[in-house]
Structure formats: structure tokens, C-alpha cells
Amino acid sequence: MPSSTVENYLKAIWSLQGSLDSDGLVLIGQVAEKLSVTPGTATTMMNQLEKKGLVEYRPRRGVRLKEEGRKAAMQVLRRHRLIETFLVEVMKLDWAEVHDDAEELEHVVSDRLLKRMDEMLHHPTHDPHGSPIPSPDGEITQEGTATLADCQPGHYILKRVREDQPGFLQWLSELKLLPGTEFVLSSVNAMAGTLSLTLEGDKEVLEISNSASRSLLVVKVN
Numbered sequence: 001m002p003s004s005t006v007e008n009y010l011k012a013i014w015s016l017q018g019s020l021d022s023d024g025l026v027l028i029g030q031v032a033e034k035l036s037v038t039p040g041t042a043t044t045m046m047n048q049l050e051k052k053g054l055v056e057y058r059p060r061r062g063v064r065l066k067e068e069g070r071k072a073a074m075q076v077l078r079r080h081r082l083i084e085t086f087l088v089e090v091m092k093l094d095w096a097e098v099h100d101d102a103e104e105l106e107h108v109v110s111d112r113l114l115k116r117m118d119e120m121l122h123h124p125t126h127d128p129h130g131s132p133i134p135s136p137d138g139e140i141t142q143e144g145t146a147t148l149a150d151c152q153p154g155h156y157i158l159k160r161v162r163e164d165q166p167g168f169l170q171w172l173s174e175l176k177l178l179p180g181t182e183f184v185l186s187s188v189n190a191m192a193g194t195l196s197l198t199l200e201g202d203k204e205v206l207e208i209s210n211s212a213s214r215s216l217l218v219v220k221v222n
């Protein structure tokens with residue numbers, strides 16, 4: 001099993017690759033920033049990952065995961081998201097406060113425990129934040145979701161919250177804007193940098209900032 005450091009690098013590269021086209025290389029500086037290490041440290045690690053056959057590293061150009069690296073990243077992501085689901089569904093912890101624990105546990109929970117968690121949860125497909133859980137063989141569904149920031153007024157369902165900060169998640173809880181919630185986006189106020197929305201079955205108009213809306217992935221309801 002790769003070390004937790006290796007696992008964190010693979011996960012970081014995978015998440016940065018998501019914002020690139022399929023031929024894109026992730027810059028070492030971006031990897032270093034994401035993991036709060038120096039570019040020199042990240043470069044040393046890239047050479048090690050390359051030797052292990054996990055990444056394709058082009059000095060001064062960037063890095064991308066090879067198939068083995070992608071599979072390993074998916075295994076960590078699967079562990080992370082299943083653990084978060086277990087902490088919320090079974091241990092009844094608040095969804096806003098499980099990410100940091102999952103960051104630790106994802107590296108130490110055995111395959112045997114993970115399999116049991118998966119069974120107890122009846123093989124969930126999404127974690128409490130609405131993020132898809134990779135299958136045991138490393139497949140992940142990429143749903144056709146847009147961020148709320150890119151949407152026109154209309155009727156939407158919140159599918160996923162792409163933010164781990166407890167404060168942000170608690171704020172969403174207070175608004176009752178959780179994954180699965182339907183709402184009407186009534187107006188986009190470009191000058192003020194805000195959006196106005198009303199939750200299904202509610203009358204109160206909520207104002208949220210444009211920057212917050214970038215962390216909310218939504219699907220249009222007909």
C-alpha cells in the first residue's frame with residue numbers, strides 16, 4: 001500500500017487534473033500549493049512517483065497520473081468518501097465536521113473495515129456532500145453538473161457542495177440548503193455580486209454571494 005504522503009500527492013494531482021483538458025499537465029507549483037509544501041519538495045516526490053510508474057513527469061512542464069496512479073488515487077478517494085458517509089450516517093456526526101477526520105482515517109482504515117462500512121451503508125453512491133464515491137474497481141461517475149454561479153434564473157436541485165470548510169458547510173445547514181434541496185433561482189444581481197433564491201416549499205428569499213455559489217453544483221429541474 002502506498003504511504004499516506006504518496007496517497008495525498010496522487011489525490012492532489014487527480015483533483016487538479018479535473019480542471020484541465022485530457023492532454024493537460026498539472027504544474028508542479030500547483031501541486032506544491034495544494035499540499036502546502038515547497039516546489040522543491042514536490043519535485044523530489046514527482047521523481048519518486050515517476051520511478052514507481054504512478055505518474056508521467058516532464059521536468060519544467062508538469063505532471064499527469066498514469067493508469068496505476070489514477071487507480072491508487074481512486075482508492076483513496078473511495079476510502080475518504082465512504083468514511084465521511086459512515087461518520088455521518090452511522091456515527092451521527094455533523095456533515096460539516098467530518099472532512100478532517102476522513103483525511104486522517106483514509107490512510108489507516110483497513111480494506112476489511114472499509115468493506116464492512118460499505119455493507120452497513122448499503123453501498124452508497126454519494127457521500128454527504130453529494131460527491132460521487134468511486135466504485136471498488138476505481139470507476140467514478142462524473143455527473144453533468146454546473147456551478148450555481150453559471151446559472152440563469154430557474155428551478156434547480158443542489159447536487160453537490162464542493163467545499164470542505166466547516167464554517168461554510170454549517171452556514172449551508174443554517175440556510176437548509178443541503179444536497180438534494182430544490183430551489184428557485186429568482187434573480188442574478190451582477191452588480192451586487194449576489195444571487196437570490198427561494199427554497200422549495202419556503203417563501204423567504206435567500207441572498208448568497210457569487211463566490212459561495214461557485215462551490216454549489218446544481219442540476220436544472222424541468
Ligand SMILES: [Zn+2]
Nearest residue numbers: 084099102164
Ligand atoms: Zn472530505
